[in-house]
Amino acid sequence: MDPSPATALLLVLTLSLSSPVLSVTWPADVSALKALKLAVEPASIAAGSCLSSWDFERDPCDSAFTDHFTCGLRCDAREPVSGFARVTEIALDPAGYSGRLPTSIWSSFPFLESIDLSDNRFSGPIPPPHPSGLPSTLRRIALSRNSFSGEIPPLAPSPSLEELYLDNNFFSGSIPRGIARLKRLELQRNNLSGGIPDLRSLSSLYSMDASDNNLWGRFPAALPQSLVGLSLRNNKLEGCLPSSVISALPWLQVLDLSKNSFSGAVPAAVFQHPSLEQLVLANNEFESMEEPADGGVGSQLIAMDLGHNRLGGMLPGFIGAMPRLRAVTLEANRFAGMIPAEYAVRAAGMGGAGVVPFARLMLAGNYLCGPVPSLMLGGGGVAAAVSLGDNCLFRCPMEFDFCRGAQQKTPATCRDFNPLIP
Numbered sequence: 001m002d003p004s005p006a007t008a009l010l011l012v013l014t015l016s017l018s019s020p021v022l023s024v025t026w027p028a029d030v031s032a033l034k035a036l037k038l039a040v041e042p043a044s045i046a047a048g049s050c051l052s053s054w055d056f057e058r059d060p061c062d063s064a065f066t067d068h069f070t071c072g073l074r075c076d077a078r079e080p081v082s083g084f085a086r087v088t089e090i091a092l093d094p095a096g097y098s099g100r101l102p103t104s105i106w107s108s109f110p111f112l113e114s115i116d117l118s119d120n121r122f123s124g125p126i127p128p129p130h131p132s133g134l135p136s137t138l139r140r141i142a143l144s145r146n147s148f149s150g151e152i153p154p155l156a157p158s159p160s161l162e163e164l165y166l167d168n169n170f171f172s173g174s175i176p177r178g179i180a181r182l183k184r185l186e187l188q189r190n191n192l193s194g195g196i197p198d199l200r201s202l203s204s205l206y207s208m209d210a211s212d213n214n215l216w217g218r219f220p221a222a223l224p225q226s227l228v229g230l231s232l233r234n235n236k237l238e239g240c241l242p243s244s245v246i247s248a249l250p251w252l253q254v255l256d257l258s259k260n261s262f263s264g265a266v267p268a269a270v271f272q273h274p275s276l277e278q279l280v281l282a283n284n285e286f287e288s289m290e291e292p293a294d295g296g297v298g299s300q301l302i303a304m305d306l307g308h309n310r311l312g313g314m315l316p317g318f319i320g321a322m323p324r325l326r327a328v329t330l331e332a333n334r335f336a337g338m339i340p341a342e343y344a345v346r347a348a349g350m351g352g353a354g355v356v357p358f359a360r361l362m363l364a365g366n367y368l369c370g371p372v373p374s375l376m377l378g379g380g381g382v383a384a385a386v387s388l389g390d391n392c393l394f395r396c397p398m399e400f401d402f403c404r405g406a407q408q409k410t411p412a413t414c415r416d417f418n419p420l421i422p
Contacts, residue, residue: 023059025060031108032108033060037051049093050071050072053070054068060075074087076089086109088111088112089113091114092117092120100123105127106130110135114142123147123148126152127153129158138160141164142163146169148166148171150172151171156178159180159181162181165186175187175197177199182205186207188209198220204224205226206228216236219240219257221242223249232256232257233280234260239263240263241257241281244269246267253276258280259284260283263286263287264286266290266311270301272296272298273299274300275300277302277324284309286306304329309333311335313337319342323356326359328343328360331362336367336392338370344373347361348383349383364389365406369393370393390406391409392409396408
């Protein structure tokens with residue numbers, strides 16, 4: 001018959017008091033630390049590493065034995081009755097440890113607040129939590145840059161988890177959901193598939209990166225309003241970018257959807273957003289750009305990359321009116337017509353009241369015609385990094401850096417996009 005919790009506590013206290021040296025660490029935590037070290041392949045425990053200093057002839061949480069437990073754990077909590085120290089953090093050094101996590105890793109450390117095993121070679125699946133969930137104190141899980149695989153186990157209910165770093169592994173299956181208090185979610189560079197789940201229940205989520213996976217489907221119909229940064233780069237997402245969804249993210253500052261198959265129009269919402277500063281939509285299939293109602297003067301964009309799409313027509317004048325915009329990439333599209341004077345003025349290092357000059361203007365690989373603006377050919381040249389190669393410009397001498405990289409297209413090729421070319 002199993003002893004009651006009170007009997008077990010009395011037994012622990014009796015054993016500790018009868019020992020020649022009083023124990024500081026709760027005995028179950030010592031056992032859990034031993035299990036963790038045993039799960040690591042011995043050959044991967046290098047001399048001088050954290051795990052090499054874990055000598056269980058000594059008490060892990062006793063400050064008198066810091067020469068035997070030099071790093072890798074922290075003991076901050078105390079048992080309310082016995083006063084034993086409890087392990088609250090495990091943070092192994094990037095020493096190349098390999099092995100699999102013990103199946104009881106979550107239930108063995110009920111006071112755990114943070115675990116960080118990043119930059120090692122741990123493999124296999126993440127053990128699923130106890131049916132009651134993760135430790136109620138756990139705020140941070142960092143398993144980045146290892147070799148973990150399998151599906152990400154359900155991590156809810158998880159009353160305190162705020163940061164989940166699983167990037168640069170070999171996880172498959174779908175994106176986890178339902179972690180209500182999660183603030184940061186890093187899933188990039190795995191083998192995740194499926195669509196983007198409904199994440200609205202993650203009402204505190206401010207940063208999500210699921211780039212470099214195999215996610216497919218359409219852009220989510222709704223996202224947590226708390227989002228500040230969203231990156232879904234290099235997946236298989238398609239369809240339009242809903243203006244209403246972007247407008248409903250008032251704090252969004254960074255949006256990276258490059259290397260997908262989004263199409264249709266780039267919505268005006270991204271150009272007139274009250275906080276968006278970095279917009280990366282390169283390597284998609286967008287065909288047009290909606291003009292913002294304010295003509296771009298209210299835009300907060302600092303950097304914009306719309307290169308390698310199917311955008312056509314004249315270069316939008318509103319881009320030249322965006323006051324904070326410093327980096328513009330529109331290369332490898334189907335833009336025609338002449339380079340707007342507003343672009344040339346800002347590339348030449350001039351801005352105006354409340355308007356910054358361009359530091360970068362990439363227009364190569366389009367069908368731009370006419371002469372290079374005189375401001376860009378003047379004695380002062382251009383202050384920005386500019387590329388104009390592979391266009392239909394009347395004159396773009398190779399003596400100018402911005403004309404190098406590729407010759408201008410032939411007149412026959414240019415006529416299809418510029419009917420004014422004879």
